[in-house]
Amino acid sequence: MIDLEIKNIKKNFEKTNILKGINLEINKGEFIVILGPSGCGKSTLLRIVAGLETASSGHVFLTGKDITVLPARERNMAMVFQSYALYPHLKVYDNFSYGPNIRHEDKKQTDKKIKETAAVLNLEDQLMKYPKQLSGGQRQRVALGRAMLRNPSCFLFDEPLSNLDANLRLIMRRKIFSIHQDLKITTLYVTHDQLEAMTLANRIVLMNNGYVEQIGAPLDIYDKPKNIFTAKFLGSPNITLLDGIIDASGKNIKVINSKIVFPLSGVSLEAGQELVLGIRPEDILVSNKNEANFPAQVEFIEATGGLSIIYASAEGCDIRISTTKRISATLGDTLYLKVQGMHLFDKKTSQRISTINYQQNP
Amino acid sequence: MASRYKTRFNWHTWLETLLPKFVLLPSFLLAIVAIYGFISWTAVLSFSKSTILPNYEWVGWHQYQKLWANPNWYIALKNLFIFGSLYISLSCAIGLALAILIDQKIRLEWLLRPLMLYPMALSFIVTGTVWKWILNPGFGIEKSMHRIGFESFTFDWIINSDKAIYTLVIVAVWQTSGFVMAMFLAGLRGIDSNLTKAAYLEGANLFQIYWKVIIPQLRYTLVSVVIILGHLAIKSYDLVIALTGGGPGKSTEVPGTFMYSYTFTRSRMAIGSASAIIMLLMIAAIIIPYLYSEMRSREE
Numbered sequence: 309m310i311d312l313e314i315k316n317i318k319k320n321f322e323k324t325n326i327l328k329g330i331n332l333e334i335n336k337g338e339f340i341v342i343l344g345p346s347g348c349g350k351s352t353l354l355r356i357v358a359g360l361e362t363a364s365s366g367h368v369f370l371t372g373k374d375i376t377v378l379p380a381r382e383r384n385m386a387m388v389f390q391s392y393a394l395y396p397h398l399k400v401y402d403n404f405s406y407g408p409n410i411r412h413e414d415k416k417q418t419d420k421k422i423k424e425t426a427a428v429l430n431l432e433d434q435l436m437k438y439p440k441q442l443s444g445g446q447r448q449r450v451a452l453g454r455a456m457l458r459n460p461s462c463f464l465f466d467e468p469l470s471n472l473d474a475n476l477r478l479i480m481r482r483k484i485f486s487i488h489q490d491l492k493i494t495t496l497y498v499t500h501d502q503l504e505a506m507t508l509a510n511r512i513v514l515m516n517n518g519y520v521e522q523i524g525a526p527l528d529i530y531d532k533p534k535n536i537f538t539a540k541f542l543g544s545p546n547i548t549l550l551d552g553i554i555d556a557s558g559k560n561i562k563v564i565n566s567k568i569v570f571p572l573s574g575v576s577l578e579a580g581q582e583l584v585l586g587i588r589p590e591d592i593l594v595s596n597k598n599e600a601n602f603p604a605q606v607e608f609i610e611a612t613g614g615l616s617i618i619y620a621s622a623e624g625c626d627i628r629i630s631t632t633k634r635i636s637a638t639l640g641d642t643l644y645l646k647v648q649g650m651h652l653f654d655k656k657t658s659q660r661i662s663t664i665n666y667q668q669n670p
Numbered sequence: 671m672a673s674r675y676k677t678r679f680n681w682h683t684w685l686e687t688l689l690p691k692f693v694l695l696p697s698f699l700l701a702i703v704a705i706y707g708f709i710s711w712t713a714v715l716s717f718s719k720s721t722i723l724p725n726y727e728w729v730g731w732h733q734y735q736k737l738w739a740n741p742n743w744y745i746a747l748k749n750l751f752i753f754g755s756l757y758i759s760l761s762c763a764i765g766l767a768l769a770i771l772i773d774q775k776i777r778l779e780w781l782l783r784p785l786m787l788y789p790m791a792l793s794f795i796v797t798g799t800v801w802k803w804i805l806n807p808g809f810g811i812e813k814s815m816h817r818i819g820f821e822s823f824t825f826d827w828i829i830n831s832d833k834a835i836y837t838l839v840i841v842a843v844w845q846t847s848g849f850v851m852a853m854f855l856a857g858l859r860g861i862d863s864n865l866t867k868a869a870y871l872e873g874a875n876l877f878q879i880y881w882k883v884i885i886p887q888l889r890y891t892l893v894s895v896v897i898i899l900g901h902l903a904i905k906s907y908d909l910v911i912a913l914t915g916g917g918p919g920k921s922t923e924v925p926g927t928f929m930y931s932y933t934f935t936r937s938r939m940a941i942g943s944a945s946a947i948i949m950l951l952m953i954a955a956i957i958i959p960y961l962y963s964e965m966r967s968r969e970e
C-alpha cells in the first residue's frame with residue numbers, strides 16, 4: 309500500500325534547477341533513506357515533503373490525497389533536524405509538551421505519553437533540565453522524542469546524526485532502527501553517510517545532482533549498481549575503477565595502458581568496446597604468483613585488526629583491497645592479486661552492462 | 671651558555687608595545703579628568719555649602735536632606751517615572767513590532783530600515799526643535815488640520831500642563847524606536863530558523879510561534895534595550911529643553927532640568943550637585959547589575 313507518493317517534483321531557486329523531476333513511491337511503514345553527496349538537493353526534497361518549501365512543479369500525495377499545497381502544520385508530519393531545533397528557553401518536559409498543548413491535546417494523556425517516551429529514550433532524569441544542560445546525544449534523543457510524541461503520519465529526518473561523534477552515532481542509529489521496528493511509521497531519512505543508509509534503509513534512494521540515480525534495497529544497489537556513480541558512492545573503501553577495452557578476439561578485457569587482462573565471461577561484447585571495470589575491494593584476493601591476475605605494489609596499509617585495507621598500485625592504476633587476512637607487507641612490496649568478480653560499465657553511458665563472477669564460472 | 675638566551679633589548683618590540691600606549695595616553699588622561707574628575711568634584715560639592723560659586727565648607731548630608739524635602743524634586747521624579755515607563759514600554763513595543771514585520775520579510779525592508787534609523791542619528795536638540803514646531807498649535811499639526819477643513823481639531827498637548835509630558839514621550843519614542851527595532855532585529859536574526867519550522871510542523875500558527883518560541887528568546891535583548899533606554903530616560907535633558915523647556919509651569923520638569931536649574935540658574939549649586947549624584951546612583955543601579963551579569967555569562 310502506497311503511503312507517500314512524490315510525483316515529478318521539480319524545484320528551481322532563481323534560475324538554478326535543484327530538483328529535476330523526482331519520482332518516488334513509498335509504502336506504508338517503509339524506511340526510506342535518501343542518500344547523496346551534499347548539495348544534491350536531499351534537504352530540499354525533504355522540506356518539500358514537509359511543506360516547508362513549495363515545489364516549482366509536481367505533486368506530493370499522502371495516502372492518496374494531494375497535499376502539495378497543504379500547509380505544513382496540517383500535514384501531521386514530524387521532523388528531526390540536524391541542529392535538533394529544541395526550544396532553548398524551555399525545559400525538556402516543556403519541549404515535549406509544546407506541540408501537544410498547541411494542538412489542545414488532553415493534558416493528562418500528554419503527561420503519560422511524555423513519561424513513556426522519556427523512558428524509551430532514557431531521558432527520565434533529564435525532563436527538568438534545559439537543552440543547553442544536555443549532551444549532544446541527549447539533545448538528539450529529545451528531538452527524537454518530540455517527533456515520536458506526535459504519532460505522526462510520517463517521520464522526516466534531516467541528517468539527524470551528523471553532529472554526533474562516531475560512537476554515539478552508532479548507538480543512536482540502533483535506537484532509530486529499533487523505534488522504527490516498534491512503531492512502523494513511514495520514514496524518510498536524509499543522509500550523506502552511506503553506512504547509515506546501508507544499515508537503516510528498507511530501500512535507498514540514491515540522489516545525485518537533482519536526479520534519482522537508483523532506488524533499491526541496500527544490498528541490491530550494492531550488488532547491482534545501475535551506473536558508475538552508484539557503484540562509487542556505496543561501499544567503503546571505494547570500488548576500484550579501471551578503464552578497459554575488449555580485445556580483438558572478443559574474449560578478453562584488457563586494462564588500458566597496461567598488460568592486465570581479464571577473461572570476458574557471461575556476456576559477449578564487440579571487439580573494441582570501451583568499458584570501465586568496477587572491482588569491489590573484497591573481490592580482490594591476495595593470492596600467489598600462479599593464480600594471480602596481476603602483481604601490484606603496496607602503497608599503504610590500514611590494519612584495523614579485523615579488517616585490513618590495502619592501497620596498492622598496478623602499472624599506474626590505483627587498487628583498493630580489503631581483507632580479513634592479516635597481510636605482512638610493507639611499502640613497495642609486491643602482492644599477487646586475484647580478482648573474483650567485477651562490474652562492467654559502458655564507458656560512454658556510465659551504465660552497467662553486466663557483472664562477471666569468476667568464482668561460479670572459473 | 672646562559673648569555674645566549676638572554677633577551678637583547680629590541681627597539682622594534684619596544685615600539686610596538688609602548689607606542690599605542692603613548693598615543694592613547696592624552697585622551698586617557700583627559701577622560702580621567704573630565705569624567706571621573708568632575709564626578710568627584712560634583713560629589714564634593716554636594717557635601718558643601720556652595721551656592722552661586724563653589725564653597726568648600728563641609729556640611730555633611732545636609733544638602734541631600736534639603737533635596738529630598740524639595741517638592742520640585744518630587745515633581746521631577748514623578749515626571750521621570752511617567753516619562754520613563756511610557757517611553758521604555760512604547761519604544762519596546764513599537765520597536766519589536768517593526769522588527770517582527772521586517773523579519774517577516776516585508777519587501778520594503780531596504781526602505782524601512784534606514785528610514786527608521788535616521789531619527790537615531792539626529793541629536794535630541796534637533797528632534798526636540800522640529801517636533802516643537804510640529805506640535806505647536808499655532809503652525810503645526812493642529813494648524814494643518816484646520817487648513818484642510820477640520821476646524822474643530824485640537825492638538826495642544828504641548829501647551830497643556832496635564833498633557834505636555836506625553837509629548838515628550840511621543841517625540842522620544844519617535845527618536846529611538848528605530849534603534850530598538852535594529853536591536854530586536856539583530857536578536858531575531860540570531861535565532862535558529864529551524865525552531866520556527868519545528869514549531870510550525872508541530873501545528874503552531876504564526877502568532878503562537880512568535881509568542882511562545884521567538885519572543886521568549888529575545889529576553890536578553892530586551893534587558894539590554896531596557897537598560898539603554900532607562901539610562902537615556904534618567905539623563906534626559908536636551909530633549910526637554912528643546913521641546914518644552916520643562917514647562918508649561920513645572921509640568922515637564924525632570925531630574926536633568928532640575929539639576930541644571932538649581933546648579934546654574936537658581937544659585938543652589940550644592941543641591942544641584944546632590945541631585946546629580948542621585949541621578950548617577952540611579953543609573954549605576956541599572957547598569958552595574960547588568961555589567962555584572964554580562965561578565966558572569968561571558969565567563970560561562
Ligand SMILES: Nc1ncnc2c1ncn2[C@@H]1O[C@H](COP(=O)(O)OP(=O)(O)O)[C@@H](O)[C@H]1O
Pocket residue numbers: 321326344345346347348349350351352353
Ligand atoms: N533557499 C535557497 N535558495 C537558493 N539556493 C538554495 C536554497 N536552499 C538550497 N539551495 C541550494 O540547493 C542546493 C541543494 O541544497 P540542499 O537540498 O540543502 O542539499 P543537500 O541537503 O543535499 O546537501 C544547494 O546547492 C543549495 O545551495
Ligand SMILES: [Mg+2]
Pocket residue numbers: 350351352467
Ligand atoms: Mg542537507
